[in-house]
Amino acid sequence: MKVILAIALTGAATVAGAADLVVHEWGTFTSFQDANGTTIAGINVDDEPVPKFVHRLGDLPIFTPQSIPATWSQGAPRCHPDVTLRLETPVLYFYPQPSFPEEQALDVSVSFNGGWLTEFFPFAAAERSSFPGPLKQTTRGSLRWSRLQLTADAASMIPQTGEQVWLAPRQVQATVVFDKERQEAEKYLFYRGVGHIDAPIVIRQQGETLAISLRDGQKFLTQLPPIWIVRVEPDGRVRYRRVSATTASITESIPAAGTTSASDLDALRRELAQALMSEGLFQDEAQAMLATWKLSYFDSEGLRVFFVLPHSWTDAHLPLAISVPADITRVMLGRVEIVSSHQRQALRRLLALPEAAFDLQPIYHESEAVRRRLDDGTSHADFYRMLGREVPEALQLYDSLGRFRDALLAHEWRTGTDEAQRQRIERIVALFGSCVPDFPAAR
Secondary structure (H helix, E strand, C coil): CCCCCECCCCCCCCECCCCCEEEEEEEEEEEEECCCCCECCCCCCCCCCCCCCCEECCCCCCCCCCCCCECEECCEECCCCCCCEEEEEEEEEEEECCCCCCCCEEEEEEEEECEEEEEEECCCEEECCCCCCCCCCCCEEEEEEEEEEECHHHHHHCCCCCCHHHHHHHCCCCCCEEECCCCEEECCEEEEEEECCCCCEEEEEECCEEEEEECCCCCCCCCCCCEEEEEECCCCCEEEEEECCCCCEEEEECCCCCCCCCCCHHHHHHHHHHHHHHCCCCHHHHHHHHHHCHHHHHHCCEEEEEEECCHHHHHHHCCEEECCCCEEEEEEEEEEEECCHHHHHHHHHHHHCCHHHHCCCCHHHCCHHHHCCCCCCCCHHHHHHHCCCCCCHHHHHHHCCCCCHHHHHHHHHHHCCCHHHHHHHHHHHHHHCCECCCCCCCC
């Protein structure tokens, strides 16, 4: 794919030797794997929901995992058992060059091979492709934006919001995208979705060591891409290791927790930003991407692996078309979340609690004051504090399992053989889960 060279590195809108239109895109593909490298499903739980004005395939309420059981998340049914990959916030920026006709309208279409495109803005015509039923590798969701205009004159039409996940991508020197028919405008085209796809790399854990390899049958990678192994401690300290391999598999130790209060966060952000810019993003675009995902990349406790996806992999799984000639640069990060040692310890403690620790009912069943605030983002634990009550140990441990805790518990239920433990998991999810329990029939 052609990489655009900017006159300046600060997100300049004029590009030397380019077509009349320059388009840049960034986004993240996220998956979750257990210690054996097996993909964990059901990971569509929103921890950073987008504003209510965003269009969705399913026009139903979206709840955060902090309040009540969510019937829908990331625009798809609750912890959908077929969701093995999250397509997180791709955005398209447009830079019309001086030769681009002001009156020119354009169409943009994108498809997701193996997934649904569930949330988008401005409005787009959507292909539902079996939504919201079974999600398969053969599923193909698509969106089409028609007769868009590129004009700074529509800036006053950009909707107001306080959501950081939406505001951060606006901090880029791109032009405004305007749907005149619907009177919708934004600094970018936004979409995201969920898929039934495995990450192109497999990560197996043995103690504090990771064996990282290409997944069998990969068509678009012959060797591992540059990799960042990132460990975020419960106290917020960040440790990481960058690995450059020329082979299809490597073995690397997990970055040590360290004994000082120092964090490697600034160095990690610089390296990731430089990697994104090396792939063709402008500096402000790279910074906007990292700011958008600050919570899930850098602030949330856990163990994760980042890597830059090849353009060919992105184009095969997420084909994009624009109706006018354009120089297009697409930069996608892959992210694999891994169960950390801290999470494994918390899970063991949670499952070992005495039965009396679960002699509870969800707090929103007990208090009218809580029910009135179910959709304001207050966490389940904060509801206890709001009522002047001690947070139960079981809830504390459940929360410490991290953003994909319900997917992890469901995976433990499906793969476990201890019937008493499986019943305990059912009780935990019923009490605290952000998704309505939806376990398959017992084997």
